[in-house]
Amino acid sequence: MSETPDSLIPYDEIVQEALRAVVGRVLGQVEASGGMLPGQHHFYITFRTGAPGVSIPNRLKERFPDEMTIVLQNKFWDLKVEEDTFSVGLSFNQVPSTLVIPFRAITAFVDPAVDFGLQFQAADEMDDDIHEDAENDSSANPGETSDKPAVERSDDGSNVVTVDFGRKK
Structure with a gap:
């Protein structure tokens, strides 16, 4: 069998950037509506706390040195969306x-109200350590996300999209 040649087109980076733009567009729509989430929608956003451009209080950085999940549901304010953050x-x-979070720092975005989720390769990959979810003041419980290895619809009817391009080291 012959090996697949390395692509000269960075497909994985292009796809990751496009999927992160989905998160930006959704958050931009919430910002444009005055910070009101429509219907039962709410979001779990997981991000790398040590990624370049992330700005969070030191007490949170100490508690979540690698990764944390925030909940945007009832108790959030001053949502501001820019091109990259x-x-x-x-x-x-x-x-x-x-909190200031660049889109490149996001590793997962989930809207449990409609069983939708995106999982990302971390830009500038860090080790995939198991992390503890943040518990910001919200009445919701964190949603379950799927660890499916490819883009697909799961058997339970959820719409979790995982894009995994095996990186060569």
Whole structure:
């Protein structure tokens, strides 16, 4: 069997960038509506806390040195979406905080209200350590995401999209 040659077109980067643009567009629509989420929609956004451009309070960085998940549902404010990043106000243990998160730092985006999710390869890959989800002040429980290895619709009817291009080292 012959080996597949390395692509001179960075398909994996192009796809990851396009899928992150979905997150930006959704958050932009929420910002344009005055920060109101339509219907029962709410989001779990997982991101790498040590990624370039991430700005979170030191107490959160200490608690979540690698990765954390935030919930955008009832208690968030000042959502601002820019081309490459977003910022949002959240409360953690009743302490208000502002987080700035570049889209390239996001590793997962889930809207459990409609069983939709995206999982991303971390830009500038870090080790895939198991992480503890953040518990910002929200009444929702974190949604389950699928670990499916390719783009597909899962058997349970959810729409979790995982894009995994095996990187050569």
